[in-house]
Amino acid sequence: MCGGLFVGGWGQNGRVRIAVAAGRGRGGALRAVAEDGAPTGPVQEVPDLVSAVAERERDSAPRWVWPSTARLYPRLLEAGVRVSRCHDLELVESLLLGHAGRYGEPRSVRAAWARLRGEPVPADAPPPREDAAQPSLFDDGAGREEAADDIGQVVAVHAEQQRAAAGLGGFALLAAAESAGSLVAAEMGHDGLPWSAAEHDALLTEMLGPRPTGGLRPRRLQDLADRISAAFGPRVHVNPDSPAQILRAFAAAGLPVPSTRAHVLRQLDHPAVPLLLEYKELSRLHAAHGWTWLDTWVSGGRFRPEYVVGGVVSGRWATSGGGALQIPRVLRKAVVADPGWSLVVADAAQLEPRVLAALAGDRAFSEAAAHGDLYAALSDAFRDDAGGGRTARDKAKIALLSAMYGGGTADAVQLLAVLKSRFPQAFEYVEAAAREGERGGLVRSRLGRTCPPPSAGWRELTAAGDDDSPGPRQGTAAQALRGRGRFTRNFVVQATAADWALALLASLRRRLTALGPPRLVFFQHDEVIVHSPAELAEEVAGAVRDAAREARLLLFGDTPVVFPMEIAVVDRYADAK
DNA sequence: TCATTAAGCCAC
DNA sequence: AAACGTGGCTTAATGA
Known part of the structure; x- marks a missing residue:
């Protein structure tokens, strides 16, 4: 029924693969392999790896098997070369290690090769530092570090990964989706998000005052800082960037507070409070996304x-x-x-609760999730129950988020009871994940992404908690258990939502390639932005909807749960919602 | 002096 | 509304 999907989209059925090893400098080595990893041709040394890849991509669009998209693909993109498919050995190695309960072990091709041969496993190299003082030994002249790969290792590690993945249901899809994601990520980093430095500067100037020189505070921030000190008394000096000083100042004013978090300060009746709240907001904008950020990250009208x-x-x-x-x-x-051009901004509405509905196969829940607003649809279940004057929709939302995040406010606990009685399977699904976590076990996403095992410290702590000795250790052991339960409870939903989003990205990327100029320029968990010629925007919107349907089909087959996309075609991101 | 931690807020 | 999941990033504070 959906065979065509795989032929066109995921290419897991016998498509030619070519293993790639980058040499030092511009050259490298290629070797054709079958889907099971067996070589189907000789090693070919090529003097110019980029043009060799470009040529074979034009000829046959193989699935490229390479150590790391993040390291190799930017070179290709700079040369104007895009590929349609790849198998990222490091990413897949990570996924396989995770599945085996060995999360975090070295994942480089060298490490995987050493594991294969029972040799000592080298640690992964730390990510290259931006401020590397001098060019390295393998610099290619354009400031790039070139690590030499070994084509024999690439071929062998790929074959072993295919062998290992074959026994794990759904894993080939996860490997393909993760690899497709790596292509999207590199392309988005290369293309960049359209960004108006002039608009950004105008916004900063409007909110903070003119750009200051020499590391001074912008006028508006300095003004607020002065007034904050004055609010605590004459000749008092308080640095509003220092939580410790703020705490002391409030204590001296007879208002001891446990922290300076915004929601804590809001409870206080003191003239400094509104000034501090405004300062915090503006100061964060200035420090994290001010002129320095603009200078560093935006160039040529793009945020990269x-x-x-x-x-x-x-x-x-x-x-x-x-x-x-x-x-x-x-x-x-x-x-x-x-x-x-236009921005096509698309957001998966209420993704995580829908994922839970589909995962759990809860009929009542799935029916509620089969149409538009899930929370509104669920609110019937909460109409007659307690919940502090909130609307039924709000109650439904709190109960759901609590079920997924493990929340524990009094209201949420009460609402959870309602969820349990009306949607027992959905409730049980996340409860089972929490129990597994508290046992120290592993849980997985729909496609097989696996959570890390608990740390040795966790095992020790929770084992110690088994005895009945009183004292503080009991409390920490219980805390650790609950924390692990919250983690695994959330993991199954969040990781499956990530599965879905990756499948969406991969499908959308392929559809956009067919359209031509439109480019994926932003992705944030459950939201994508496509930059498209205005006249193609509606076609892009259609591609997004089709991709969402394809992602649903790939993960959940014929589930009744729908994953609606809220799509806006706008000139400015701010106009999307 | 430099590296690490804590506190806090941003996003989902 | 908030302490309940995943992160990044910045400043102040701490410590070698």
Whole structure:
């Protein structure tokens, strides 16, 4: 029924693979292999790896088997070469190690090769530092470090990975999705998110005052800092950036507080509070996303962050610079499409609860999730129950988030009881994951991404908690157990949502390639932005919807649960919501 | 002086 | 509304 999906999309059925080893400098080695990893041709040394890849991509669009997309693909992109498929050996090695309960062991091709041969396993090299003082031995002249790969190791490690993955249901799909994600990440880093430095600067000037010189505070921040000190008394000096000084100042004013968090301060009646709250907000904008950030990360009208695929245990992406996944909402005004182009902003509505519904196969829950607003659909279940004057929809939302995050406010506990009686299978699904975690066990996402095992310290602590000796250790052991339960409870949902998002990305990327110019320029857990010529924007929106359906099918087959995308075609990101 | 930790807020 | 999951990033404070 869905065979065509795999032929066109995921290419797991006998497509040609070519193993790649980058040499020192521009050259390298290639070797054709079968899907099971067996070589089907001789090793070919090539003097110019980039042009060799470009040529074979044009001819046959193979699945490229290489040690690391993050290290190799940027070179290709700089040369204008894009590939359609790859197998990222390091990422797949990580996934396989994780599946075997060996999360975090070295994942380089060399390490995998050493494990194969029973030799000492070398640690992974630390990520290259941006401020590396001098060019390394293997610098290729463009400031790049070239580590030489060994084509024999690449071929052998790939074959072993294929052998290992064959026994794990769904794992080939996970490997393909993770690898496709690595291509998207490198391409997005290369293309960049359209970013108006002028808009950003105007926004900063409006909120903070003119750009200061020489590391001074912007005028508005300095003004607030002065007024904060004054609010605590004459000749008092308080550095608002120092939580310790703020605590002391409030204590001296007869208002002892446990912390300076915004929601704590809001409870206080003191003239410094509104000033501090405003200072915190503006100061964070200035420090994290001010002019320095703009100078560092935006060039040529693009914000070019560095995404780290597989950087989060749950399979979500991380970033290693620029903070692309924490862009403050106020700065969305600076994300502006090129003239004649549009931003297609697409967001998976209520992704995680829908994932839970599909995972658990809970019929009542799935029916609720089969149409538009899931929380509203669920709210019927909460209409007659306690919950402190909230709307039924809010109650439903709290209960769901608590079920997934392990939350424990009094209201949430009560609402959870309702969830348990109305949607027992969904409730039981996350409860089972929590119990497994508390036993010290592993849980997995739909496609097989596996959580890390508990640490040795955790095992020791919780084992000690088994005896009945009174004292503080009992409390910490119980805390550790609950913490692990919360983690695994959340993991199954968050990691499966990440599975879904990766499948969406891979599918969408392929569909956009067919459209031509539109480019994926942003991805944030459950949201994507495509930069597209305005006249293609509706086609892009259609591609996003199709990709969401394909992702659902790949993960959950014929589940009734739908994964609707909220899509806006805008000039500026800020206008999307 | 430099590296590490804590506190805090940003995103989902 | 908030302490309940995953992270990044910045400053102040701490410590070698």
